[in-house]
Amino acid sequence: MNEPQPDQELPYTETEIESMTTDDAHAGKILTLMMVCTFCYTVVVGTYIIFWSLN
Secondary structure: OOOOOOOOOOOOOHHHHHHHHHHHHHHHHHHHHHHHHHHHHHHHHHHHHHHHHHO
């Protein structure tokens, strides 16, 4: 059924993989920062709207 396949070479070199890993980590940090800022903005604006509507 599933015969072992001969060793296949990776489509990327080790240097390219390390570069992609670094780039992915950087992108993850930026996306996390964007989500945190969006969440904080939502909380601040929501709190303002609540207090504004109660007065």
